[in-house]
Amino acid sequence: ACGKAGSDKKNSADSGDTKSIGLLLPENASSTRYESFDKPFIEAKVKALCPDCNVKYSNAEGSASKQKQQFDTLIAQGVKVIILDAFDAKSTQAWVKEAADKGVKVIAYDRLATGPVSAYVSFDNEKVGELQGQALVDALGAKAAESNIVMINGDDADPNAGKFKSGAHKVLDGKVKKVVYEQSGEWKPTVAGQKIGAAITQLGKDGFQAVYSANDGMAAAIITQLKAAGINVPVGGQDAGLDAIQRIVSGDQAYTIYKAYKPLADSAAELAVDLLQGKDIKSVASASIDSDTDKGIPAKLLDPKVVTKANIKDTVIADGLYKAADICTADFAAGCAAAGLK
Amino acid sequence: MSTNPTTTEAPAPAVDPRLLVREAGFAGYVGEFKRKIKSGDLGSVPVVLGLILIGAIFQSLTGDFLNADNLTNITKWVAGPGLIAVGIVFVLLLGEIDLSLGSVAGVSAAIASVLSVRSGLNEWLAILIAIGAALAIGALHGFFFAKIGVPAFVVTLAGLLAWSGLQMYVLGDKGTVNVINDGVIANLDTYFLGDGDIAFTWAFAILGIVLFGAGQLLDSKRRSAAGLSARPMSEIGLRTGVIAVIALVSAYMLNQDRGLPLPLVIFLGIVVITDFVLRRTSYGRQIFAVGGGIEAARRAGINVAWVRISVFMISAGMAALGGLFIASQQGSADKLLGSGNVLMNSIAAAVIGGTSLFGGRGKTWSALLGILVIQSIITGLDLVHVNQAIQYMITGAVLLGAVVLDSVSRRTQKSSGRG
Amino acid sequence: MSTNPTTTEAPAPAVDPRLLVREAGFAGYVGEFKRKIKSGDLGSVPVVLGLILIGAIFQSLTGDFLNADNLTNITKWVAGPGLIAVGIVFVLLLGEIDLSLGSVAGVSAAIASVLSVRSGLNEWLAILIAIGAALAIGALHGFFFAKIGVPAFVVTLAGLLAWSGLQMYVLGDKGTVNVINDGVIANLDTYFLGDGDIAFTWAFAILGIVLFGAGQLLDSKRRSAAGLSARPMSEIGLRTGVIAVIALVSAYMLNQDRGLPLPLVIFLGIVVITDFVLRRTSYGRQIFAVGGGIEAARRAGINVAWVRISVFMISAGMAALGGLFIASQQGSADKLLGSGNVLMNSIAAAVIGGTSLFGGRGKTWSALLGILVIQSIITGLDLVHVNQAIQYMITGAVLLGAVVLDSVSRRTQKSSGRG
Amino acid sequence: MKEMVHVTGAPVLALRGVSKRFGAVQALTDVHLEVHAGEVVALVGDNGAGKSTLVKTIAGVHPIDEGSIEWDGTQVGINRPHDAQALGVATVYQDLALCDNLDVVGNLFLGRELRRFGTLDEVAMEKRAKELLDTLSIRIPSVRIPIAALSGGQRQVVAIARALVGDPKIVILDEPTAALGVEQTAQVLDLVERLRDRGLGVILISHNMADVKAVADTVAVLRLGRNNGVFEVASTSHEEIISAITGATENAVTRRQARIAEEAK
Amino acid sequence: MKEMVHVTGAPVLALRGVSKRFGAVQALTDVHLEVHAGEVVALVGDNGAGKSTLVKTIAGVHPIDEGSIEWDGTQVGINRPHDAQALGVATVYQDLALCDNLDVVGNLFLGRELRRFGTLDEVAMEKRAKELLDTLSIRIPSVRIPIAALSGGQRQVVAIARALVGDPKIVILDEPTAALGVEQTAQVLDLVERLRDRGLGVILISHNMADVKAVADTVAVLRLGRNNGVFEVASTSHEEIISAITGATENAVTRRQARIAEEAK
Ligand SMILES: Nc1ncnc2c1ncn2[C@@H]1O[C@H](COP(=O)(O)OP(=O)(O)OP(=O)(O)O)[C@@H](O)[C@H]1O
Ligand SMILES: Nc1ncnc2c1ncn2[C@@H]1O[C@H](COP(=O)(O)OP(=O)(O)OP(=O)(O)O)[C@@H](O)[C@H]1O
Ligand SMILES: O[C@@H]1[C@@H](O)[C@H](O)OC[C@H]1O
Ligand SMILES: [Mg+2]
């Protein structure tokens, strides 16, 4: 034959782009965290560590196939380090390998992507579920053992949702009387609201003593429906959205899970810049973890935190996530005063 | 083989002897009904039967479906998607489609809540601005479709993307906005008339019955006076009776729970008004004409571009209203509001209710019937505890089942009619 | 005011003197082209211009768009949604819609991967079973539509739900299945012919050019021989020249990167075959006839039900193929494969490429052109890296822009034609 | 009025007591009709008399409600157009029923395409199409323009030509000359005669009594969906037929004639 | 052939050098036409001669490419049907252009609905519809059935009746009697005469020379998209018109007549 394709091209990937870091986040709809926190925090930290570096960001909108395209597009652009929050961590084995073959390093962010990743920074998603379960038990207090629970889980199609669910069950099963109604809310508030309506119809107004909601968006709709039915029981979520913090202030929601995005983002940025500049990463990623496909991945694992009315000040406000003024709009002024936020 | 031709008849046309005139009285009513069943000309009857079937099945499976509070919930939850479906009926009557309505619902809810909550604007004003924005969006769609000639599918697909982008943009970094406690939007879903006073429910039901009966009577009177064929009294009585039973039973059920839900009243009101516009005004006639044959409509001097633009404004406006009800129902406006199945459910509602996708045939009542079918399936399945995969499969099957009945009867009609 | 009527002409009809015959040679070609621009009869030219515009804009914004490897990526990624779009073209030609194709793609990919990976079946066999399942699904849709008379919209909406439920069910609790490393499915996306040997690319391009030119020549010969008007040699030369330039430039670009991608070859092959079926066989003619006027087709003795059922089988089969390509591209089959924008993008591709939503007008090449437009926008925006909200708005605007050009030219055509 | 029925052996097609109802309209009641080989039967009647409906039941467009259809003496079921075509019925519908999106050639051969190596033989079809249209002396700018771009008469001629592709035993023409010019009308009448001479049965629907008298052997009158007489053309006057159609000896036609005669004085 | 043009003052409508092209077909070339108040102008020509196209340019369906249109002596632009209607042109199209999904009443009053308290006055419209249809002596099972359920002739009458709702100055009838029975045809001819007597201008397109000769004052012939003579009806023979239409003195019509005469011997 007459030769190999690409033999005479000035390969952009070979020449490389030593100033760009790719950032791939999985979705933007079911949670506001990605574009509200992860992206800006990472961008800021990268700028601080390496002023002439830039971050090339794309969002997969909940599609593995789309994320793969974005991944390849970054490589086509010559990016050498990619921070990957895999939409579906299981799918990535072949991609990461392909990238590694081309000398592109991948940092698994938040979700442990399969394949030969260079490092991993995350919260433990199973742990999130456990914290949610425990917080609900705490909110019930002494009555916990006699309490019936309604669980509204995340979308079955989302791999994280399964982890939250199993984590929560680990704690709840045994500590509460019974999970009397359990359905997927598909990460959709309206769906969650209608499921809780069905639960009320079936169990009656006194048929359950607390509601587990896998995230805050669904919790909002659940609380609205409970209120409309005149039911007042603890409801918890996840993500520490501003609206959730406000509901905690007003006493409508019991807790949320705050995954401290800033430290997470900062570590990812540090790792990325180090890899870009060829430095050693052991100081940041001091732990080690095994994925389904690879062993001994350098890792940094952070702890998610439960936020209740008592620690709003010490968590989301202390970390600079929100200002008291953001939270304490007219509707919530009274609650804020009571909670000592000003 | 030849018969003797009649040669005595007068030339001026009398009533056509081939027209089968129905017997008078109740027997005639029954005969007519039998004929209609045979020729498949049953109107909404199959859908209503489908609805009853769904109710019966879920009741027997769960024992909770016919609870007063479950039924009340259903009547509340139909308002949001139902209003969007009303808008879709208008667009479908033109033989077109509007894919943007979910996004328009989302962006309108976002605008109203951001303005009222974050910017502290008066809530009514915020709502007006949001609806105004939706009307402008609809006008823009209509313009590109009617004036530039871009297919409505493409225009509204572009809109679907652009307006959900705008929705995210409006909600901004902080994302979800809670609606104001006990505010206007919050009350859309949660308020019961007279705070649950049963008198309102009864009054509303009786008002409906009286208006219906009186309307039928007056119409019949005018027609007889003008020498035209009119509905016989027996039929008017029977029809009003059926309506009365439905209205009174519904009122009774609602009063078992929390009373007359505001969303139901508004939704019914809008269905009645839009139905009136479509059937009783020149504008409505023009919509049907454009949908039935655009060239014929144009040649009749109808301003086709204006009809199209205005219909896209109506659909966007309805979507905005629907979006506010959805926000009220979920207690917040978020980036997801209006996405997912919202649009498909609304289109399906219109189609299940009997509005044609090919233009020129349908009514806004079909939005009501169709969304009741869909919401009943959803709510019924929520009561049955199976996993999400199975639920999807069952939803598909029930949806198909609910329409098969209707299709079979229409098919009879088709095979016994032209075409 | 009266002119003398001609009375000398022979009665047998000769060529109509009002038909404007084009001048011979190149001047005639230019004249004809000018006339076509004026009357808006430009075929695919506006879409191609739109494509060039999109390329130019993104290249100037990012500097990376026209990289060989970016272009290669685009040619690989069009296969999945493009094949679904080919199926949609068939359905649109009937004037119908198939909403289930995303789910069908998803469930087929799930079946193939679960069978081959978890059950250890031979991968080819697994693929055949998956495609067989899709054909059965399509036949079921077709049956409910053509035989029972349920609107296609409702049947396939029910399918959309049911099959995505089935997809979840097949994938089960363990969820995502990675495709076999270097297996058949894995190679669909990643293999380059001859492992990147440039000879394959050149050979493929030249084969295409020769086949096109020879086809045109033979056709023209046969027509002249039969005494019918035929394309002049100059025009054949010009057309073949244009094709040659496109093919050779593409080959050169591909060879700058990894060579000739398998997905491109398969996709092009299927477009060519389906185009042939539609334009050169009785079956294809029947599809157009049913889409152009179902009653006329029925009266011509065409088995309308069979045409409909078979078309829904084709669309489902294409979706299954598309699903396998998507699985290959993402390296796995998951519960969300085929959901989200997949269906809308494919429908939009068909429409942007010029296939009518109202039946009877279109070709499978429009799937290719349209999906190139859409994938270019998506990839271009991925290169730009702005935030999601803005991206959505830009996508909407670009999508609209790409079609406005086409619509404006068609509008001219309309105003200068009948209706 | 004479009771004379033209008989040459058994009828090819016979309708016995056919009824058809649409919703509340009884379009046909107990209709009888016979067509023999080599016979031209004119089917006449007022607007809305049921002529097209009758024709559509024969062509399989609407299945009949009651009665029976006999073909060469044996009872047959005609439930869809395909059945009628298989028997050998070619129909030109009043509403033409052409596919607007297909070109003239495509419409002419729809359902009976000429093939070569299994694929459409466009060259052969185009050639044949030109020949067919030439015999009907119509000038169509190009046989490759879509039907939607043709004039009313041009479309009608295409529909007529369609019936000649294939090899029918009975040809049904529902007002075939309604939109035609004088020359084209003459050609169609010639065509009808040629078909008869080739031994085909022809059912011709027309409101034009001159045309009917020129080519028909028998005239069957429908009135308000019922038979209203069958006449031997040769021995029946114009006026007799008209009065069978209108159901009155005094009618708008006679009134108009009387008035004009009056004014002329 | 005489050059006699019927003139009663200035024409209400005059076309001057009108041309119209569709893609590669030049449908009209430099066409002139005048219509006066109280005059019936017959527009005749072979199939595809451009009659319907000419009518559509007047009715605003297709804007003209070249030339000008004058109304009461002043030049006007007619770009959409609405413009023509506003001037006072009522048109019955050859392809009828009715909305299949609307009922007879809905179609009759489309665009000119009768209203009462701002809403549709169905009772008044239904009554008026019945009256209108009665004058055209057509029997329609019910004025409340959709157009799709009517026979060809019934539809045509509805289209004609449509033109009488409103108050036009010029009525254009494109082959209005093509699908009509003898009685209905007579009624339409009567109607044309009544319109003329009321001082309206009428353009009548027809292939039926007898009808043309019966009601028209002037005959304008189109041939292959060009004027081919304007004749005073009173002083022109049937044959002269036919040969202007076909462009030949020897044609299918004369051939057919000759042959029949031959056979008769
Ligand atoms: N699909 C249908 N639904 C209801 N009524 C119908 C349908 N088709 C025909 N009719 C009615 O049946 C009657 C006969 O119609 P048909 O078309 O057979 O008349 P026709 O004799 O062909 O008249 P014309 O000379 O006007 O064409 C008419 O009154 C018409 O209204
Ligand atoms: N929209 C169009 N596109 C292309 N050609 C057209 C269009 N409309 C009409 N034509 C052509 O213009 C010519 C004149 O058509 P027109 O309908 O005016 O004829 P006509 O005189 O009314 O004939 P007929 O007596 O058959 O109704 C025909 O050759 C026709 O093919
Ligand atoms: O934070 C959550 C995320 O981890 C999950 O995948 O999607 C829902 C979010 O609420
Ligand atoms: Mg008829």
Ligand SMILES: [Mg+2]
């Ligand atoms: Mg014409």
